[in-house]
Amino acid sequence: MGNSCTHLGIPPAKGPNAVGCTDFMMDHTAKGSFFRLYYPCQETEKAEKPDWVPCREYFNGLADFMKINRSLSKGIFDHLFGSFKIPAYMDAPFKSNEKCPVVIFSHGLGAFRTLYSAICAELASRGFIVASVEHRDQSASATYYFSEKPASERAKGNSPKTSASAPEDLLMEWMYYRALRHGEREFPLRNQQVKQRADECILALDKLTEINAGAAVRNVLHTPFDWTTLENSMDLCRTAIMGHSFGGATAIEALCKEVKFKCGVALDAWMFPLNDEIFPRVKQPIFFINSEKFQWAGNIGRMRQLDSAVIQRKMITIRGTVHQSFPDFTFLTGNWIGKLMKLKGEIDPELAIDLSNKATLAFLQRHLGLEKNFNQWDLLIDGEDKNLIQGTNVILFQSAI
Template identity: 75%
Template sequence: MTHLFTLETTACGLSWFTYKIFDFIVPTNGPDLFPTRNCYTDLRRKLSLFAGMGNSNSCSNHLGIPPAKGPNAVGCSDFMMDHTVKGTFFRLYYPCVAYEDAEKPDWIPSKEYFYGLADFMNINRGLSEMIFNYLFGSFKIPAAMNAPYKQNGKCPVVVFSHGLGAFRTLYSAICTELASQGFIVAAVEHRDESAAATFFYHGKTEEPEEKEEESPPPKPNHEAPENLVEEWMYYRSLKPGESEFPLRNKQVKKRADECMKALDILIQINSGKKMENVLGTEFDWMTLANSMDLCRIAVMGHSFGGATVIEALCEEVNFKCGIALDAWMLPLDDEIYVRVKQPIFFINSEKFQWAGNIMHMRKLVPPDSSSTQRKMVTIKGTVHQSFPDFTFLTGNWIGKILKLKGEIDPQVAIDLCNKASLAFLQRHLGMDKDFNQWDHLIEGKDDNLIPGTNVTEIP
């Protein structure tokens, strides 16, 4: 049955409207995309989340991703090594030379990512493109695209892994903050079919026939290299009756491998080796030679990316420590826990975690442990979406109604996450000699941080 609707003209109206028509366009038997949560409720929330991200400021006076707070201006550029699906793809954030009128990249790089988000949320692509094109047009990442690297000693390195249904640009508030504090951050876009969308290239076998009286397609944010054809990979949902663990376990291993490949590329770039970037960006990658402190390398990730952190620590000793944001532990083999030796920091939201998930974290962070190597904290008043950029782009009252925002301001939540992450990295990468900030955090002296977890009745 076909339903015809009239779209509201503001982001707030469109948010309300989309929320109301959810039952018409999203089936109630869609995939359970957030573990242990009711799939219908969460699909409803996901659609409403994106509907609240309008480019109108009528919903809130604070829409937009906030600029980083560190002493360095932030630049970013994309790197793709090997054009095939087996290659590696990441966005690099780095301290840059500040200059006026710097180009800031779109938060959503191209319309194909809209399609991927639609697939992830199990909604119609045609409808999603119409809505998303309206809603996302004005949002930019607070970083200068392809800006010159700022030479200022050797930078520690962080490899970042996104969550299920996300992609490389959706954690810019965290990645830009680390870069502003002097880190080089590689945000990997995974090709295990857990990203909402990603792309690669294949060889061009024949030229397409020219068609008359047909308007040219819209120009994408990137140009396909000569003699190569762009190919997109979209999110793969669970098939009817399919067990989740085998798929996610296979994916987490590939994700960890992709993080290690990204690190290997950075190591080669640091050595001064000329690396071919398939994307042919304007950024001069040779300026990064001898810019990285390869004794100070960490891995970080959110949700499925949190599980990827654990897997990567197990497989790569060059990762000296790891930070897992609201980690989803289901994809991991039981035998992996005894193999991880590096320091780990779990930063959880108050509303997402449950006993079974915390039980697996405690295999790595025993509740009676006095060691500073393995710690867990919970940020009060936060939800699972407090870590990606979502809450910055949703009007305050819309976020509250749809329960996409926690009880504390999104800026406060992400500032706490960044502050805690930075303190951990400084402590365990040997960057800070007094450790006062780290001790202050883990002793529970911040009113919004709970040492350990708020989840009770854990076996």
């Protein structure tokens, strides 16, 4: 394997199950549900691992989000990220010996459904079914939906193929990241987005609930995955919400809106989009897992508003990490470029994600009542590891009493 400088790639999941993934779009419009599902699967010879970035438009969206010229970015992204695969088998058959607890995952600003595969695949390898939502609130760097072709177009029938497979009578529509307009106040936009994002997470859970009940679902994307195999496979009394950055705020908003989520994990949450008045209405346990370099006093102060004497609210900080230590980018760049682009911290990225994942699993076991061995990592919830800080490294200014 060589040392970590030369070996780039998303680390394989460590749990006992092989991991499959498939894409699901129900209702072709922008109001529908779109997510990548990760699940325990059968070991299979045939299945391929999908490309980390599904098609060119996502790279265009990332370029726009990062304010790089698209044609310039094509060369950079192809060079840096063109050959990477996700550590899961596309459309592999579902297989689990027991009912799977469920996690809904929400991505950060400028991300999309595939960029957190190291986290989602790890959870699936440990027996979870994970739906990584692609948000349609214009906070993803790119996403797509379909509109109906005009009748004149439909008659022709031989439409040009786009880079992702479009059903026959539908036209693919791309939606890119919307930057703040000149002079626009940020809070109203972000608050509106976080509410839509929470609704999209709840909708994903509703769709999984239908699938679990054996309702016939029509996946617009026509993948070979057999959705009927998921009937009665999910333990919907054991459901959690998780997200990174804007997705961390989304997790908190979703906990407030939907009591079916029994707990939440917020990775380096960006608290700005949330209304303060929702904090007292969140009744479920929350675990804040922070990076060392991203947080600041105002943001931590808002996390602290969620502290409770009766509901478990935990916070740890992973030493040597940056905000981008949670998405997959951190594994795919060498040290020099990684540090230059703030995609890598001082800590080995595999160690950082491993600590985050194990702490998450311990927290989920505790609050979903799982009968697994994840409690072996309970100490991590309290920051008891040389690479962890209990609470935060940010100094909160105490007013003189």
